[in-house]
Amino acid sequence: MACISENKDWPAQAREVLDIEIQGLAAVRDQLDGAFEAALTAMARCTGRVVITGIGKSGLVGRKIAATLSSTGTPSFFLHPVEGAHGDMGMIRSEDVILALSNSGGTDEVNAILPTLKSLGATVIAMTSNPASAMAGLADIHITVRVPREACPMGLAPTSSTTAQLAVGDALAVCLMEWKSFGKDDFKRFHPGGSLGQRLATCVDQLMHTDDLPLVSDGATLKEALDVLNTGGLGLVAVVDDDRMLKGVLTDGDVRRMVCIGTLSVDGPVSAVMTTSPRRARAGESSALVLDVMERNQITVLPVVREDGRLAGMVHLHDLLGKGELRFSGGNGGGAG
16 A cells, blocks of 8 residues: 655645535536426425435435435435335335435346336436436436536545435425425424424333234244234234243245245244244333334334233334324334344
8 A cells, every 4th residue: 555645735635525526516506407396396295205215325325315304394214225125115105205316327226126116106206317327217207416527536436426416315305395384393393302302212112002913823824924914004923922922023024035935835834934033122111222223223113022021012113203293104114023
């Protein structure tokens, strides 16, 4: 590795990087056209959620855009495309709007799930640098976000391009705030100290489901478990013994994977295919701690157990975030596998 020169003018180098990124933002500003307005209109009129998807650096940008939208009055969450392909697309509803991010527009993991998302009735918006890309062709609306060059001297590391994606995401969020007349009082409700902060300060016992839980005995067949899973509405069925001790779980994602690999046999015991050591929350834990576990592991539903391991309830991600206030609809996404 070459020696680093102590005599190099590093502030000048940093200014050059910032100048390149400023030039990129200016170029993207001038590219904005009717497609931006069409995307904004679709997001403003969305009665479901705005779902952001992307992978790699675009995925990291997407997570930030989703967080900004959610905190400024537009219910949103991030969908990892690989997890989406393995069951998490069960969270998508026809009233949702998808915002897919990719600089090239050729990201295979994202492009692979877009046809299914469209078949579910969701509107797909793509944000790429290439209007002729596969992703642009799969989308209902395409926003061109193309920078002249990356700030990376080799032109390889996403720098100017990800800055531009982030800035256009901010532009969408701010325009949506204006569209919806989202003010200071609204902003406070969605931040710690407001309703979300108060909700997460509570014990998970106060938010979990305890009545009519989707559960089966450990002697049940897979067919019996599927019947409960289908009607339970949480995307997860708990398998318990006669003392209500949690023995395992079966999720929508588990079933999809069995179908895909051809191992689904409904006459066999559920105990043979369930996840036997699922992640779980403990009764008495704070909702903030449980939410952290669910976000880090991309889990939608967690069983809640007592000290002795007996099932106490189940908590859904939407329960922690405030389903009514944020207008989330119920979903059948990934569970606690």
